[in-house]
Amino acid sequence: MSKKEAILDAALKLFTENGVRATSTKSIASEANTSEALIFKHYGTKDHLLETIIKKAYQTAAVETNLYLKGLSESAYINSMIELPIHLTRSNPGFWRMQYKIMPLNPISSRYHENFMRPCQLRLTECFSALGYDNPVLEAELLLIHIDGVWKYFAAHQPDASVKKELIEVMKQKYKF
Numbered sequence: 353m354s355k356k357e358a359i360l361d362a363a364l365k366l367f368t369e370n371g372v373r374a375t376s377t378k379s380i381a382s383e384a385n386t387s388e389a390l391i392f393k394h395y396g397t398k399d400h401l402l403e404t405i406i407k408k409a410y411q412t413a414a415v416e417t418n419l420y421l422k423g424l425s426e427s428a429y430i431n432s433m434i435e436l437p438i439h440l441t442r443s444n445p446g447f448w449r450m451q452y453k454i455m456p457l458n459p460i461s462s463r464y465h466e467n468f469m470r471p472c473q474l475r476l477t478e479c480f481s482a483l484g485y486d487n488p489v490l491e492a493e494l495l496l497i498h499i500d501g502v503w504k505y506f507a508a509h510q511p512d513a514s515v516k517k518e519l520i521e522v523m524k525q526k527y528k529f
Contacts, residue, residue: 358384370449403460409447410464426479431529437503452507
């Protein structure tokens with residue numbers, strides 16, 4: 353692992369455990385077995401380091417999500433969106449735990465998440481419209497609220513896979529999938 357990756361991993365771990373404000377660059381350097389100077393050389397500031405972690409994780413999530421959702425019929429897309437919290441929190445659990453903790457107070461974190469979810473909202477609206485729902489815009493918004501709450505629950509509480517699956521199945525039943 354390169355020093356840059358070690359810094360990112362250490363920062364993610366400490367930001368998740370302690371929060372961004374309570375994590376010093378000195379503690380990140382110690383965790384990564386490197387110097388603070390190297391952190392500043394590669395990332396400039398702690399905020400830029402955080403944004404790098406967030407950007408990298410959302411880029412990976414976008415690629416995975418696009419592959420997962422590509423080319424699906426309307427009902428299959430909605431069904432897969434209902435399952436999305438399982439895939440997101442399983443693929444990068446540390447990041448989603450950190451994101452859960454910092455998103456309410458961090459505009460950078462919130463902005464990346466909104467940008468990540470925007471295409472899903474547009475596609476869900478199209479799907480609900482094609483399936484004949486009375487108010488596809490509100491249906492899409494409601495499902496996204498559910499998805500947002502579910503991934504946060506999974507990140508915060510880390511339930512067993514069987515519990516995750518059961519919760520997702522209940523939601524699918526509500527949409528009759």
